[in-house]
Amino acid sequence: xxxxxxxxxxIPSHTGAKIAGEPxxxxxxxxxxxxxxxxxxxxxxxxLVQKYRRPMxxxxxxxxxxxxxAEDLAQEVFLRVYRSRETYEASAKFTxxxxxxxxxxxxxxxxxxxxxxxxxxxSLDEPDQESGLTMDVPDDSLSAEEAIVRRERLAAIRxxxxxxxxxxxxxxxxxxxQQMDYRQIAEVLKLSESAIKxxxxxxxxxxxxxxxxxx
Amino acid sequence: xxxxxxxxxxxxxAAGLDAVTPEVNEHLESCAGCAGKLKEFRQTMALLDxxxxxxxxxxxxxxxRARLREETAKQPHGLWYWIRKPALAVSLAVLMVMSITLFRxxxxxxxxxxxxxxxxxxxxxxxxxxxxxxxKNNELYSDFELLDxxxxxxxxxxxx
Numbered sequence: 001x002x003x004x005x006x007x008x009x010x011i012p013s014h015t016g017a018k019i020a021g022e023p024x025x026x027x028x029x030x031x032x033x034x035x036x037x038x039x040x041x042x043x044x045x046x047x048l049v050q051k052y053r054r055p056m057x058x059x060x061x062x063x064x065x066x067x068x069x070a071e072d073l074a075q076e077v078f079l080r081v082y083r084s085r086e087t088y089e090a091s092a093k094f095t096x097x098x099x100x101x102x103x104x105x106x107x108x109x110x111x112x113x114x115x116x117x118x119x120x121x122x123s124l125d126e127p128d129q130e131s132g133l134t135m136d137v138p139d140d141s142l143s144a145e146e147a148i149v150r151r152e153r154l155a156a157i158r159x160x161x162x163x164x165x166x167x168x169x170x171x172x173x174x175x176x177x178q179q180m181d182y183r184q185i186a187e188v189l190k191l192s193e194s195a196i197k198x199x200x201x202x203x204x205x206x207x208x209x210x211x212x213x214x215x
Numbered sequence: 216x217x218x219x220x221x222x223x224x225x226x227x228x229a230a231g232l233d234a235v236t237p238e239v240n241e242h243l244e245s246c247a248g249c250a251g252k253l254k255e256f257r258q259t260m261a262l263l264d265x266x267x268x269x270x271x272x273x274x275x276x277x278x279x280r281a282r283l284r285e286e287t288a289k290q291p292h293g294l295w296y297w298i299r300k301p302a303l304a305v306s307l308a309v310l311m312v313m314s315i316t317l318f319r320x321x322x323x324x325x326x327x328x329x330x331x332x333x334x335x336x337x338x339x340x341x342x343x344x345x346x347x348x349x350x351k352n353n354e355l356y357s358d359f360e361l362l363d364x365x366x367x368x369x370x371x372x373x374x375x
Contacts (some may be wrong), residue, residue: 013285023303049276049279053271053275053276054271057268057275058268061268061269062266062268065270067272071275071278074275075275075278075279075282078279079279079282079283079286082283082286083286097348114230124344150265153262153265154265154266157262157263157265157266158266160267161263162292174228175230176230176263177263177268179232181232182227197223197226198223200226201223201225201226202223204225204226204229204256204259204260205338207259207263208252208256208259211259211262212255214257215258215259215262
């Protein structure tokens with residue numbers, strides 16, 4: 001493992017504990033590693049950032065639909081983890097806590113920018129308005145017409161997911177793209193497993209109907 | 216197994232996160248509606264797979280480090296932060312108890328006439344010295360009055 005993330009940032013360890021600098025042991029759970037962060041272990045925080053950086057970015061991108069915003073929000077998640085390290089109690093799974101922070105941030109961002117977002121119109125000739133990127137990876141094997149159809153399809157997927165009610169949207173992103181099971185999603189959203197089953201069924205049912213023409 | 220039970224399982228079955236059990240399979244073979252719906256769910260799931268996430272920016276770590284640096288630099292810990300520290304909280308509590316105890320003891324001493332301040336004598340001729348002299352005179356006058364009263368009482372006793 002690399003040097004501690006915090007030491008690279010020029011941040012001294014709080015305790016100067018012996019464990020600082022040592023890589024977290026293989027057998028430790030994330031909650032135990034977080035307890036080492038609490039004890040001042042810099043490399044433990046680095047480990048968690050590296051482990052969850054991509055999942056957080058992926059979650060935030062699908063919630064915020066914008067690469068720059070997703071990165072900003074994912075960084076904010078890690079900052080909040082770092083800020084809360086001293087009060088952290090390993091009473092729940094680390095991922096539950098992490099996704100709860102992420103969900104709250106994503107929901108707050110969506111609410112704050114509700115009126116700023118442009119209508120979900122998609123130009124097929126220009127790069128995506130939100131990310132500044134073209135919507136699909138260039139694929140030489142596709143003809144121009146096929147590429148247009150593909151972009152249309154991607155735009156529809158994004159739009160239909162975005163239009164889902166808040167909790168359904170979070171549940172779908174967690175279930176479909178973060179590979180979280182009912183129990184994990186239920187813990188993050190503080191709902192029962194049966195409520196999550198029902199929530200997800202309704203969400204996928206909506207998507208099935210609305211995306212039928214693209215299937 | 217009923218249609219509602221199978222419907223609840225469809226997201227997991229369509230996502231491939233759950234295996235089709237013999238009971239579910241039996242229901243699907245006998246229920247064209249559920250079988251058709253599961254097929255469409257699977258197609259929807261496959262469609263959703265097309266939505267890929269762009270690669271993270273190579274500057275993600277650099278920016279995060281910078282934000283962490285800012286975070287620690289601007290952390291002038293508030294009063295609540297320090298109060299939450301157990302050792303400091305106990306020290307503050309002990310200090311408060313000692314202060315209150317000392318204050319009370321000191322107040323008790325001050326109320327006694329033989330307190331340190333009562334022994335202080337100012338130089339005659341100064342304002343404080345004059346005031347102290349007046350105080351002493353007052354005591355003398357009251358003593359004289361008492362002696363007068365005693366004399367009167369003696370006179371009364373002597374002349375019934």
